[in-house]
Every structure is written in structure tokens, then in C-alpha cells.
Amino acid sequence: MFCFQCEQTTKTDTGAGCATAKGVCGKDEVTADLQDVLIYQLKGLGQYSARLHALGQPDAQADSFILYALFTTLTNVNFNRARFVEMIAEAARIRDRLRGAYEAVAKAAGQTPDVLHGPxxxxxxxxxxxxxxxxxxxxxxxxxxxxxxxVIGLRALVLYGLKGVAAYAHHAEVLGETREAIAVGIxxxxxxxxxEPVDLEELLEESLALGRVxxxxxxxxxxxxxxxxxTPSPVAVRITPVAGKAILVSGHDMRDLEGVxxxxKGTGINVYTHGEVLPAHSYPKLRAYAHLVGNYGGAWQNQQQEFAAFPGAIVMTSNCLVEPQALYRNRIFTAGPVGWPGIRHIGNGDFSQVVQAxxxxxxxxxxxxxxxxxVGFGRDAVLGVAGTVIDAVKSGAIKHFFLIGGCDGAAPGRNYYTEFAEAAPKDTxxxxxxxxxxxxxKEDFGDIGGIPRLLDMGxxxxxxxxxxxAQALAKAFDCGVNDLPLSLVVSWFEQKAAAVFLTLLALGVRNVRLGPTLxxxxxxxxxDILVSRFGIQPITTAEADITAALNRKAA
Amino acid sequence: MPEITLLTRDGAHLEFACAQDENILDAAAAAGLFLPSMCREGSCGLCHAYVAEGAYEMGSFSKDALSDADQAGVLLCRCEPRSDLTVQLPYPQADIQRHEIISREAVIENLAPAGAGAMAVTLRYTPHESFGQAADFVPGQYMELAIPGTNIRRAYSMANLPNWDGRFEFLIRLQKNGAFSTYLAEQAKIGDMLITRGPLGQFVLDDASMRPRCLIGGGCGFAPVLSMLRHLADFQDTQPTHLIFGANREEELFAAGDIDSLRSALPQLGVTLAVWRPEAAWTGFTGTAADAFVQYLETSTQTPDVYVCGPPRLLEAVLAVAHERNIPPERIIAERVL
Known part of the structure; x- marks a missing residue:
């Protein structure tokens, strides 16, 4: 086993990476190695799929499998070895199908098919x-x-960014949104x-291309x-329990929440969101369900305590799963790409067992x-009051915006983000x-002329x-995104964050503060390349970074 | 042994003992206090706390989880006491899980002879507002059953799967002159109430293992093995799995119907019914469970995980075979039944 894909990876004086029998996330050696084999195969699927797309004969089912399979290998998603053995066999079958299709399509187009090697x-x-x-x-x-x-590092950046891209694309696909450009890009x-690219510039260019995808x-x-x-709109979400039977939905997947x-309906069971499902409350069609009563708990890393204390059933719909404890093994379910050996999996959207539990x-x-x-200050909500916001900036009532985005985690260094939010001046x-x-x-940050100081975008x-x-504000102020009084403070944990990071690089967004560690x-x-070419900055202390952001020279 | 005092953020004092070669997290768990933790190897930082007083030693850990500058900070999963310690926890008492073993009433829902002097007993939890109706356990675990108004208390493994109907199925071998056996044979009737306490026990499957599994049960030690096999069937497990059911005489081979349904649910399941002293007409394996285990190991290409539950003599014989064949001790999960 060797894995260094997440922020939490083991770091010692001799280097970084989880290389023992079990990684920090709980993924064991066998699972990690099987995931590596599967990813290697997916590269082979990509070799054929890229050519089939070029010939105008893509295999949509294979492209969909690639998204799902990559998603299963993200941090804290699927720990089920048996599932990887199955997927490896499936990937081999799909690869054979793609090879046959590619050779036939190429010949039909009067071309000699490439003989492909490696994966x-x-x-x-x-x-x-x-x-x-x-x-x-x-x-x-x-x-x-x-x-x-x-070279290994940049290949990893491309691969991990790609995993994040695939995970997001899978989320879109389950709700029926696909794009040819996405399948082609992946x-x-x-x-x-x-x-096996070795040219650093080519690797960087592919990273940026992936950011655009x-x-x-x-x-x-x-x-x-x-x-x-x-369209999401602001809404007050209850964070205290309501008497009655309960189901907790964690992960990210809105369709699974809708399924639950x-x-x-009509069972008297109340449904609570957990972790990244919290923003579900901002969607009108989801909050229309009266029994979606609130949010329970906090970020993913506290789930062992929170799930144990939750007196109902739990559904984990995507990342981020931590080893289920005996106390709640009989009432937690996985769905979608998630898996843990010996934990019940809902593979067909039938949540009746969850109701029973x-x-x-x-x-x-x-x-x-x-x-x-x-919550619920999505783009429409914010741009809906753009006039007020722009006026507040022009009048000096709002001095600066800080976008604090990304994942939480257990490391004590993540206190930086709390300190940052608390120390940010009242006019930001x-x-x-x-x-x-x-x-x-859960803290009260107050408001600026009626605009809440904490706006959660989802x-x-x-x-x-x-x-x-950001782009709309730049347009309103007739400047570039980098000229706005806006700083991005990003906490990363896993590969979805890597994908967003590549997008920021590709869009030329500079001066991103990245932490808690690079x-x-x-x-x-x-x-050095990221710092000098893209203006990436590691976090230092909250106070120093706020001062630096507020005193930033207008570029 | 050093005494550990935990101070929670809301001022609670929690005390327990911790050996010098034990970390505080494990010692707390042994005392029924489950502190927030995740990786348990000094990397994630979730068990970060502060030592207010006392001497300790830290095992290896990651600098991200605990920096050099953090002088009073410790990671409890890596912290071993060298004296009595007072530890300040950065969270309130409510964040500490206490896994209390629950005692509650259940009624006998079914009671029937299971062959070979064994009884099949089904209990069902009496509805209880604050506990709910789930029969939560991990296949292989047991419950303590007590007869109300007496001191009679015995532990029996469940043969069924965890469920949401509050149902526990047991296969109980009646012992001559046994107190609980006498109660079952002479007094017990459907509708009677018993007190259950559990679930308990560490005789559980390693679900994540990719190795072949060899499950060996003898007498009423077959009950937890049956539960495990039902779990594998429920999850459509595909690992090679072999069952050895050891009995002294043919009539002790109960649950034949259950074994047949497991065979159809787990097509890869190999079964050896081992009878030590069979009748002349017996065509199956003649010998003890340990003899059958030797035979199984001779045909198996890979060292299996071994699960064995049965009377002391069966257990000792199987463990001796495992030892001779150099099966690593961590691959053997054993439980003794009487």
C-alpha cells in the first residue's frame, strides 16, 4: 500500500504517505492495492473511450462506469474489498467491449486502429x-x-483532480445532467x-485542462x-431535535435524500441532514417535505460520536464515511459509491429497510x-441583492469578502479557520x-446594513x-476577479477539493490561501511553481493572513 | 497501576486505571468511556488533549496532529502514563460515548425441541420507549439470560441475524442438572418473561478479510456459527467458506434444514459433518471436528481465517491443530461454550 491522496496522510521525517497495513482514513492495504489496480484499468478504459469519442461513437455506459468507479476510490468512500474485486472484473469486461467497438469503428471509418499498450x-x-x-x-x-x-507529484495532482471531477460529474449524472465535454475531458x-507523461509543462497543462473540465x-x-x-434561497434550519422517530442522511447526494x-412520507419519521447534506434545506422542492425537520451534528470527522448518539437510522450517501462503530452498525446504511464490509448497502434506491431500522x-x-x-445564499440569492452589496462596498460599509471554503477534518491545525472567521473585522x-x-x-456574526456577515453558499x-x-461582481465593478476585495481561504481534505483547486488555477484566480497543510x-x-505562477499561498496565522489580505495592493 | 483523571470542558472528573504499557484511549474504553478518536495511530489528531499533571511517554505520531510547539498537548492514542495523570479534554462530557450494556425484558415467543437434547428458544424484546425494538448485535455475539426472581443467569449465543423486530433465536443444549436447562425443560412456556443483558462477546467475523474462512462449531457452539453464516449469506459473500460441524453421534447433528438453506444461499460453502462415533450406516466423515479440520487444511491452498466455537475439548483439539500448522494466532477467533 502507498497512498497520499488526502490531507490527513501520514507525514514523518522521512516523507509522506500511508504505507503501513492501514491508512489514517481506515483504508487497509488490500483495499488500497485493489483501488490502484482498478484505477490502472480505468486508464485503459480512457485510452479506448478517448478514441471512440474522437470517432463520434462514445460508449455512454462505459463513461458512466468510469465516473462511478473513480468516485469509489476517493477518501472515505468505499472500503469494501469484495466490491473492488467485482469492479475490477467489470472493468475488464467493459475494456474488452470498448476495444472491440473501437477497432470496428476505426475500420469502418477507413482507419487502422491504434494498437494500444499499457493499461x-x-x-x-x-x-x-x-x-x-x-x-x-x-x-x-x-x-x-x-x-x-x-513527475510523480504532478501525475498525482492530475489523477486526484480527476477523481474529484469524476465524483462531481457522478453527482450531476444521477440527476440526469451529462455533457459530452465532460466525458471527453475525463x-x-x-x-x-x-x-505515462514525463514533461512537467504538459502535466501542468493537463491539470489546467482538467480544471476547465x-x-x-x-x-x-x-x-x-x-x-x-x-433555486436555493435563504432559510433558517433547525439544529435541535424534534421528538419522534428519526433518520439521518449524510454524504452529499440530494437524490438519495429525496428517496429517503x-x-x-406519512410514516411519522423525521428526516435530518448531516454534514454536507445541510444545504439541502435551501432547495424549495426538498424543504417542501414537512418531515425534513432539521440538521443534526456537524462535519464528517465527528460522525462516530454523532451517529452513535443519534437515536435512529443513518444513511451515508457519498463521501465521507469513517469506520462504522458496533453501536450503530445495525442501523447505518451506505448508498451510491459508498461501502464498508458488513454494512447494509442500498443499491436500488429502495429505502424501506432504512424505514424499518x-x-x-x-x-x-x-x-x-x-x-x-x-443557509441558502446561493448565487441567485446573493446576486438578487447585488445592488445592496455593491452599494455597501462602494460606501465602504463592506471592506472585504472572505470565501472560506472546503472540507473540515480532525487536525488541530484546522482551528485556523475558526480563528480566521472570528478575527475577520466586522466590516467584512x-x-x-x-x-x-x-x-x-453556529456563532452569531451579525450583519452589515441588513446583509448577514456569514453567507453560506452551500x-x-x-x-x-x-x-x-465572483465573476458577476467583477463585471459590476468593471474589474477582474483578482481585483475584487475578495480573498479565498481554502481548507482541503480530499480529491473534490483538488478538482476545485484546479478550476481556480485554470480560471486564473490568484492569491488562494491553502491549508491546513499543502x-x-x-x-x-x-x-514553487504553484506559488510563483499561480500565486498560491500556504496559510500562516489567521491574524497575519487577514492583515495581508486587507492590505493587498490593488493589482 | 497509574490512575488517570480526565477533566472534561464542562468540569466532569472521570477516573480509571491505565497500565504503563497501555494507551489512555484504550484504557478509557476498557473502563466504558469511548473518547473521540479516529485513526488510533497518532495521525489524525482527533484524540488531542492536554496533560495538566503527571509524567507520560508518547509513541510515534505525526507532527500535523501534534506539533513540537504544543508542549502540553498529547494524542491519547499514543500516550502511555508513567505516573498518575490528570488530562484536560477539549470537549464536554456529552461527547464521550458510554457503551452501557443494556438489561431489559424479553418474552419467550417460541420454544421447541431442536434435536439431540437441544431446545430452539426465541425471545422477543418487550416494547420499551427509550430502547426501541431493534435486536442489535453482531453475528457471533451472545446475550446473558436471567430468570426473574432467581440468581440463575446463563450466556447463550444468538443463531439468527440482527433485526428490527427485537427477536433473538438461541439453540440451547440442555445440560443434565443444569439450572437454566431444568428451567427450560420443566417450567418455561411461551409468554414467560426473561431478563436479557447484552449483546456481549468478541466472537465476530472479520468482514473485511479476503482469506478463505473455516467455521467450526460443535454442540451448541453451532449457534453463533449459524448466525455468522446467515450474515455471509445475507451479504451474498463470495469468499471460499467451509463449515465443520462436529458431533459425537449422528443424532447430535441438528439444524440440518438450516445447513441446507445455507448451502443454497452460499454456493461456495463447503460442509463437513464430522461424527466421532457414528452408526454403521454413516457415510459422512468419521472423526472429530479437529480431524475434519486437518482434512480441510490439507485440501485448502490458502491459510484460512479460523472461527471455532464449541466445548473445551473440541476447542483445545482445533487450536492444537492450528498451532501445529503454524496458523498465526491472529487468524484464529475462538469461543468456548459449555
Whole structure:
């Protein structure tokens, strides 16, 4: 096993990466190695898919499988070894189908089909022992001694960014939004990785290309969410329990939440959001369900305590799952790409078992006094008051915007984000995205002339919304995004954040503060490139970074 | 042994003992206090706390989780006491899980002979507002059953799967002169109330293992093995799995119907019914469960995970075979039943 894809990866004096029997996230050696083999195969699928797209004969089912399979390998998604053995066999079948289709289509077009090597011709072993023996060629560090750490680091950046892109694209796809450009971009990146690229400039260019693909993905996901559930609008969300039987929906997936809401209609069961599902309340068609009563708990890393204390059933719909404890193993379910051995999985959208489990649990015995937090300041809500906001900026009432976006995690260094939000001057506005906000979103930040100082824009999945707002403000002020009184303070944890990060680079958004630590796969040389070319800045202290942002020279 | 005092943010004092070679997180868990933690290897930082007083040693950990500058900070999963310690926790008492073993009433829903002097007993939780109706356990675990108004208390493993109907199925071998056995044979009737306490026990499957599994049950030790096999069937497990059911005589091979349904649900399941002293007409394996285990190991290409539950003699014989064949101790999960 070797994995350094998330922020939490083991760091020692001799280097970074989880390389023992079990990673920090709980992923064991066997699962990690099987994931490597699967990713290697997906590169082979990409080799054929890219060519089929070029010939105008794509295989939509294969492209969909690629998204799903990549998603299962994100941090804290799927830990089920048996599932990876199945997917490896499936990937081999799909690859054979693509090869046949490609050769036929190329011949029909009067071309001689390319004979593809590497992942395209890889034959996976038929049993787990054989697969593990093959894992070395598929390791993210394969070829390190030949190509060096910089090339390995940029390949990792492309791969991890690609995983995030695929995860977001899968979210959009389950709600019916697909784009040819997305499938082409993803196949291209896989085909590119299959070629074992060694040129740093080419690798950087592919990273930026992927960032642009991700912008399209974010747009598609935004269209999927708003198209299906309506335009988000501000709403006060209850964060205290209501007496009665209960189901908690965690992860990110809105369609699964809708499935649970439908399955619980008329049962008397109350449904609560958890973690990144919180923004669901801002969608009119989801909050129309009266039994979607509130949010319970905070960010993903506290789930073992929160799930154990929750007196009902729990559904984990996407990242981020942590090892389920015995106390709630019999009442937690996974859905979509998520999995844990021995935990019940809902593969067909039928949540009746979840209802049964919830009814067998005691539920909340008392209704606690109501407390709320406000969410739902998506692009339409913010741009709806753009006039007021622009006036406030012009009058000097609002001096600066801080977009505090990204994931939360357990590391004590993440206190930086709480300190940042608390120390930001009263004439600044805090925009939040992702689950990092749970560190401070229950505090009262007040308002500026009626505009709340804390505006939550939604999930990490909603970064499109933030970019649209930034671009609209830039237009209103007749300047570039980098000239706005706006600073981005990003906390990253896993690969969805890597995808958004590439989009920021691709759009030329500079001066992003990145923390709590920089990705372990980036070498000092690569960090120098990101700093000098893209203006990426590691976080320092909240106070110093706020001062620096407020005193930034107008570029 | 050093005494540990935990001070929560809301001022609660929690005390327990911790050996010098044990970390505070594990010692707290042994005392029924489950502190926030995740990786348990010094990397994630979730078990970060402060030592207010006392001497300790830290095992290896990541600098991101605990920086050099953080002088009083510790990671409880890596912190071993060298004296009595007072530890300040950065969270309130409510964030500490206390896994209390629940005692509650259940009624006998079914009671029937299961062959070979065993009884199949089904209990169902009496509805209880604050507990709910789920029969929560991990396949392989057991419950303590007590007869109200007496001191009679015995532990029996569940044979069924965890469920949301509050149902527990047991296969109980009646012991001559046994107090609980006498109660079951002579007194118990459907509708009687018993007190349950549990679930308890560590005899559970390693779900994540990719190795073949060999499950060995003898006598009433078959009940938890049956629960485990039902779990594998429920999850459509595809790992090679072999069941060895050991009995002294043919008539002790109960639950034949259950084994047949498991065979159809788990097509890869191999079954050896081992009878030590069979009648002349017996065509199956003749010998003990341990003999059958030897035979199984000879045909198995890969070292399996071994799960064994049965009477002491069966257990010892199987463990001796495992030892001879150099099966690593961590691959063997054993539970003794009487």
C-alpha cells in the first residue's frame, strides 16, 4: 500500500504517505492495492473511450462506469474489498467491449486502429491474491526512481483532480445532467495518464485542462441541483431535535435524500441532514417535505460520536464515511459509491429497510428548544441583492469578502479557520462553502446594513455558485476577479477539493490561501511553481493572513 | 497501576486505571468511556488533549496532529502514563460515548425441541420507549439470560441475524442438572418473561478479510456459527467458506434444514459433518471436528481465517491443530461454550 491522496496522510521525517497495513482514513492495504489496480484499468478504459469519442461513437455506459468507479476510490468512500474485486472484473469486461467497438469503428471509418499498450492491454488476475501481486505496476509511485518525484507529484495532482471531477460529474449524472465535454475531458485525462507523461509543462497543462473540465462539471451539477430541486434561497434550519422517530442522511447526494423523504412520507419519521447534506434545506422542492425537520451534528470527522448518539437510522450517501462503530452498525446504511464490509448497502434506491431500522429505534424523546442557522445564499440569492452589496462596498460599509471554503477534518491545525472567521473585522463578509464552516457556523456574526456577515453558499459541490458570484461582481465593478476585495481561504481534505483547486488555477484566480497543510504529493519544486505562477499561498496565522489580505495592493 | 483523571470542558472528573504499557484511549474504553478518536495511530489528531499533571511517554505520531510547539498537548492514542495523570479534554462530557450494556425484558415467543437434547428458544424484546425494538448485535455475539426472581443467569449465543423486530433465536443444549436447562425443560412456556443483558462477546467475523474462512462449531457452539453464516449469506459473500460441524453421534447433528438453506444461499460453502462415533450406516466423515479440520487444511491452498466455537475439548483439539500448522494466532477467533 502507498497512498497520499488526502490531507490527513501520514507525514514523518522521512516523507509522506500511508504505507503501513492501514491508512489514517481506515483504508487497509488490500483495499488500497485493489483501488490502484482498478484505477490502472480505468486508464485503459480512457485510452479506448478517448478514441471512440474522437470517432463520434462514445460508449455512454462505459463513461458512466468510469465516473462511478473513480468516485469509489476517493477518501472515505468505499472500503469494501469484495466490491473492488467485482469492479475490477467489470472493468475488464467493459475494456474488452470498448476495444472491440473501437477497432470496428476505426475500420469502418477507413482507419487502422491504434494498437494500444499499457493499461489498455492489462489482464487482471482472476483472484484477489493474483490482483495484489499485480498492484505494484498500478501504484501511484510506479516509476518514481526513473521519472523523479516532481513527475510523480504532478501525475498525482492530475489523477486526484480527476477523481474529484469524476465524483462531481457522478453527482450531476444521477440527476440526469451529462455533457459530452465532460466525458471527453475525463477520457482525455485518463488516456494522458496512461501514456505515462514525463514533461512537467504538459502535466501542468493537463491539470489546467482538467480544471476547465471541472468548471463545466460544476455548471452541470448546479444545473442538475437547481433544475431538479429549484433555486436555493435563504432559510433558517433547525439544529435541535424534534421528538419522534428519526433518520439521518449524510454524504452529499440530494437524490438519495429525496428517496429517503419519499420513503418516509406519512410514516411519522423525521428526516435530518448531516454534514454536507445541510444545504439541502435551501432547495424549495426538498424543504417542501414537512418531515425534513432539521440538521443534526456537524462535519464528517465527528460522525462516530454523532451517529452513535443519534437515536435512529443513518444513511451515508457519498463521501465521507469513517469506520462504522458496533453501536450503530445495525442501523447505518451506505448508498451510491459508498461501502464498508458488513454494512447494509442500498443499491436500488429502495429505502424501506432504512424505514424499518428507524422505526425499531427509540427516536428522540423530547423536542428541544428551537435553535437555527441560516443557509441558502446561493448565487441567485446573493446576486438578487447585488445592488445592496455593491452599494455597501462602494460606501465602504463592506471592506472585504472572505470565501472560506472546503472540507473540515480532525487536525488541530484546522482551528485556523475558526480563528480566521472570528478575527475577520466586522466590516467584512464571510462566504462559506463545504463542511469547514461547521467550525464556526453556529456563532452569531451579525450583519452589515441588513446583509448577514456569514453567507453560506452551500456544499463544496456548489463552488460554481461562488465563481458565478465572483465573476458577476467583477463585471459590476468593471474589474477582474483578482481585483475584487475578495480573498479565498481554502481548507482541503480530499480529491473534490483538488478538482476545485484546479478550476481556480485554470480560471486564473490568484492569491488562494491553502491549508491546513499543502498536499503531500507536491514536491518543493512543484510548490514553487504553484506559488510563483499561480500565486498560491500556504496559510500562516489567521491574524497575519487577514492583515495581508486587507492590505493587498490593488493589482 | 497509574490512575488517570480526565477533566472534561464542562468540569466532569472521570477516573480509571491505565497500565504503563497501555494507551489512555484504550484504557478509557476498557473502563466504558469511548473518547473521540479516529485513526488510533497518532495521525489524525482527533484524540488531542492536554496533560495538566503527571509524567507520560508518547509513541510515534505525526507532527500535523501534534506539533513540537504544543508542549502540553498529547494524542491519547499514543500516550502511555508513567505516573498518575490528570488530562484536560477539549470537549464536554456529552461527547464521550458510554457503551452501557443494556438489561431489559424479553418474552419467550417460541420454544421447541431442536434435536439431540437441544431446545430452539426465541425471545422477543418487550416494547420499551427509550430502547426501541431493534435486536442489535453482531453475528457471533451472545446475550446473558436471567430468570426473574432467581440468581440463575446463563450466556447463550444468538443463531439468527440482527433485526428490527427485537427477536433473538438461541439453540440451547440442555445440560443434565443444569439450572437454566431444568428451567427450560420443566417450567418455561411461551409468554414467560426473561431478563436479557447484552449483546456481549468478541466472537465476530472479520468482514473485511479476503482469506478463505473455516467455521467450526460443535454442540451448541453451532449457534453463533449459524448466525455468522446467515450474515455471509445475507451479504451474498463470495469468499471460499467451509463449515465443520462436529458431533459425537449422528443424532447430535441438528439444524440440518438450516445447513441446507445455507448451502443454497452460499454456493461456495463447503460442509463437513464430522461424527466421532457414528452408526454403521454413516457415510459422512468419521472423526472429530479437529480431524475434519486437518482434512480441510490439507485440501485448502490458502491459510484460512479460523472461527471455532464449541466445548473445551473440541476447542483445545482445533487450536492444537492450528498451532501445529503454524496458523498465526491472529487468524484464529475462538469461543468456548459449555
Amino acid at each position: 489498455a492491454s492489462f489482464i487482471p488476475a482472476t483472484d484477489p491474491t493474483g490482483l495484489l501481486a499485480q498492484a505494484n505496476i498500478a501504484s501511484v509511485r510506479a516509476g518514481l526512481d526513473v521519472v523523479g518525484a516532481d 477520457a482525455h485525462a485518463l488516456d494522458f495518464l496512461a501514456s 471541472n468548471f463545466t462539471v460544476m455548471e452541470a451539477l448546479d444545473a442538475a441541483n437547481t433544475g431538479t430541486y429549484g 423523504l419519499e420513503a418516509t 428507524a422505526l425499531a429505534q427509540p427516536g428522540f424523546s423530547v423536542t428541544e428548544p428551537e435553535k437555527t442557522i441560516t 463578509v464571510l462566504l462559506t462553502l463545504g463542511c469547514g464552516k461547521y467550525r464556526f457556523n 456544499q463544496c459541490n456548489d463552488s460554481y455558485s461562488a465563481l458565478v458570484v 498536499p503531500a504529493f507536491l514536491t518543493p519544486t512543484l510548490i
